[in-house]
Amino acid sequence: MAADVVIVGAGIVGAACARSLALAGASVVVLDRGAAAAGTSAHGEGNLLVSDKGPGPELVLAQESLRRWAELADELADELGPRFPSIEHDAKGGLVVVTSAAGLTGLRDFAAAQRAVGVDAVEVTGDRARELEPDLAPGVLGGVHYPQDAQVQPVAAAEALLASARRAGAVVRTGMEVTGPLLGADGRLTGVATTRGDVAAGAVVVAAGPWSGEVAERLGAWLPVRPRRGTVLVTTPMRERIHHKVYDGDYFAATQSAGAELQTSAVIESTRGGTVLIGSSREQVGFDERFRAEVLRQMARRAVAVFPFLAQTNVMRSYLGFRPYMPDHLPVVGADPALAGLWFATGHEGAGVGLAPATGDLLAAGLLGLDPAVDPAPYAVARPTLAALRPTPDVPDAQVTRGNRTSDTPENAHEGARP
Structure with missing residues (x-):
């Protein structure tokens, strides 16, 4: 199996990325360890909010996403027809x-x-x-x-985005856990190894929600998602x-x-x-x-x-x-600065449903060289607020947070399933 882009995570953010990329003409494979939309997306309320965001990059992304959700409610209904469950878009305020x-x-x-x-x-x-x-x-x-302020049914919305992505050629494979990287001779990431075989790709997008730090670590990268x-x-x-x-x-x-x-x-x-x-x-x-x-x-x-x-x-x-x-309360959307071929779309904390459409569009614009709807710089992995947290070789592992693991805190206990 090979694709232009492989997306790790079939929640609502991964689904939005898949749709944006597929509609732009990229071949896409979406992987998830479990069922689609069964992780964080299945345990939220589907909020589309600007009310809880002060001026700054998160609000900019929310305003763009709110506009896109209003469009998507009609687009998805037209594409998928009356037999597909409604995403229950409700501009309740x-x-x-x-x-x-x-x-x-x-x-x-x-x-x-x-x-x-x-x-x-x-x-x-x-x-x-x-x-x-x-x-x-x-x-x-x-x-x-x-x-x-508005709301959608988060599982229905994620499933609708995935269904739309499939109509545009994307492939969704569940029950496949990422176990490691595929690397080219130049060290570039060229795909992922999984429990059900290798998946080659021109780029890998980690959109695994709170498990993104663990997936990044398996691929040889670092991201401070907890x-x-x-x-x-x-x-x-x-x-x-x-x-x-x-x-x-x-x-x-x-x-x-x-x-x-x-x-x-x-x-x-x-x-x-x-x-x-x-x-x-x-x-x-x-x-x-x-x-x-x-x-x-x-x-x-x-x-x-x-x-x-x-x-x-x-x-x-x-x-x-x-x-x-994320420690600085902003999502990460963009390329990893240390591992070529690796991209992230994660770290939205409780706003993933609300920010998903703009995140998908921004990720696709970066990967495909398109004009972004919002400035991508505030969401970059290499932003200063994260650079200060990045571990250095002379820091003992016991003092370094890697992904969602910290060796001297209780967060290692009771860890759940990974994508």
Whole structure:
């Protein structure tokens, strides 16, 4: 098997890259150790957000992706026809609420900075917030309404992108784990060795989410991606009582934190099936899949503080997943500076679904020499904020973080399956 590009990872980011490359005329093979869209993409909420991003490169990528998702909803429906499941694109809007005067001041300043770069951020009073969401707690003083925020069903969206890529000639192979590199005489990466044979390619793209650091290491490269665990509560179905994606003012701080300790904030939204999804949590515990009652307790407490009626609602189930965390909170999209032929599209943490379309287009533009829609420099592997973390030969291995492994931390324990 040979291709112009082999993509390691069949989640939503890998799927978006495959579609962009295949539509541009490249021959593409997508590999995954497990089933397609069964990793991080299957354990998220499908958020397409600008509300949680301050001015800077991540917001630029989000704005481009939000535009592309609106187009993709129609493009994919036309390509795949009515028999293919809908990606459930829903421009429901977001509402950030606060219960303190200090929180309201901080939120106003944040929204003003966003408006300066094109985000539709509308300040609302407590009464106006309750017009948008009648079941909000009486202690909500105000907030900001973000009409541009939207949502998709993440697994359906990933499967649709892969189906579109297949229509353009891409091949998707599951149950194939990457075990090492194929190298040319000049040291260039020319493909991957897998548990089911070699796959030759002109370029290799690692889009394996939180497992990308491990895949990079197997290929002889370095990338400081680490897993950051998150948990979601799911209620029993009910009539629709929550009309937007609603979260408290602590959410943005949690997404930008560098701490490994548990952090929670209220993130609440309804689904088309009538359930309510309640998040969110962030903690760095490696690939430990054990639930902790304290995490669930904190999330439930925060959700009830925003919507008191949830105290009388039954929780049907909970699930957890792992976000691909980068130390500087920016995804990596571009060529590896040390190993020719290796490219990355990963490190989006909890924003992979939202940022997938622009990531796929940016990756394809770089690989194929096309004009990019956004400046690629901030997402480069060789950016200064990552260069300072790159291990050097004179640093003992025990002190060096490689991918998602650190020899003197508990993150090596309870590691899960790799792509």
